[in-house]
Amino acid sequence: MTSAIRMGVLALLWGSGFLWIKISLNQGLTPGWITFVRCLLGAAVLVALAHGTGQRLPRDRATWGRLVVAAFLCNALPFLLFSIGEQTVDSGVAGVLNATTPLWSLLIGLALGSERPLRAARSAGLALGFAGVLLIFAPWSHGSGLMSWGALALLGASASYAVAFAYMARHLTGRGTAPLALSAAQLLTATGLSTPALAVGGSATVTWTGILAVVVLGIFATGLTFHLNYRMIADEGPTAAATVGYLLPVVSVTLGALVLDEPLTARVMAGMAVVLVGVGLTRAKTEPDRKPRAADTAGPPLPARP
Numbered sequence: 001m002t003s004a005i006r007m008g009v010l011a012l013l014w015g016s017g018f019l020w021i022k023i024s025l026n027q028g029l030t031p032g033w034i035t036f037v038r039c040l041l042g043a044a045v046l047v048a049l050a051h052g053t054g055q056r057l058p059r060d061r062a063t064w065g066r067l068v069v070a071a072f073l074c075n076a077l078p079f080l081l082f083s084i085g086e087q088t089v090d091s092g093v094a095g096v097l098n099a100t101t102p103l104w105s106l107l108i109g110l111a112l113g114s115e116r117p118l119r120a121a122r123s124a125g126l127a128l129g130f131a132g133v134l135l136i137f138a139p140w141s142h143g144s145g146l147m148s149w150g151a152l153a154l155l156g157a158s159a160s161y162a163v164a165f166a167y168m169a170r171h172l173t174g175r176g177t178a179p180l181a182l183s184a185a186q187l188l189t190a191t192g193l194s195t196p197a198l199a200v201g202g203s204a205t206v207t208w209t210g211i212l213a214v215v216v217l218g219i220f221a222t223g224l225t226f227h228l229n230y231r232m233i234a235d236e237g238p239t240a241a242a243t244v245g246y247l248l249p250v251v252s253v254t255l256g257a258l259v260l261d262e263p264l265t266a267r268v269m270a271g272m273a274v275v276l277v278g279v280g281l282t283r284a285k286t287e288p289d290r291k292p293r294a295a296d297t298a299g300p301p302l303p304a305r306p
Helices: 003-015 017-026 031-052 061-085 091-098 101-112 120-137 149-171 179-199 208-236 238-260 266-282
Strands: none
Touching (some): 003 017, 003 208, 003 238, 017 031, 017 061, 031 061, 031 179, 031 208, 061 149, 061 179, 091 266, 101 266, 179 208
């Protein structure tokens, strides 16, 4: 499989996650159930893959304690927030807002002192990225319907990923646990953490279409893609995986329009372009290729790797 085909398959699988969430919601599943089943099935895939490659789950209490924090910030909380957000926001817009994670990562790095002072290009990128978010939300347009609690939940999910990546880089990576096994343990922990959310929700009738959508979301758009992303980083380096991240908003917007007939407004398309240009500027000559690490397989392949 060529690099281009591999990147295309990975972008399609991961970018489709927003579509499967939307279909699951439309077919009666609650955000809590979507989050729980996604974590459970994703964990099952990764545990099986880890077992097949001889990777053992961590056994020390200290690692599992850190995994509780990582699983909450990188899986249980953002997965739930994305499902809540898509109750009122289109799946395509959710995919675009997911791309703001590198912007939050940069802000967190500056706050923690782990980022060097910004030069002109990166400062412009940060400003452009959030300007793109404002363009998508269009708070000055009362009829847009985008400036809502759902949209804020989506931004909160993206920010949660950024906090999680910063935490994992400091407390989980480079401690001797194989990356695939660490990701499997993290999703297992997230499954337990998401259990209380099952008690919250309505009593709508769940269809077989909804069940199929959440199964695809858990097995293919979560578990399998975590593994494929890890393999891409191992075989081709993080630059290739980061390139996939730039394709996710395009995939989510395209699938939303084709499958769910979501509108492709000029404002949202322009906002997506501005966000991606801003993210690209914030990454300018800051991240050389390196060996894969556990954090690279613990979350979605976003345009930036903290």
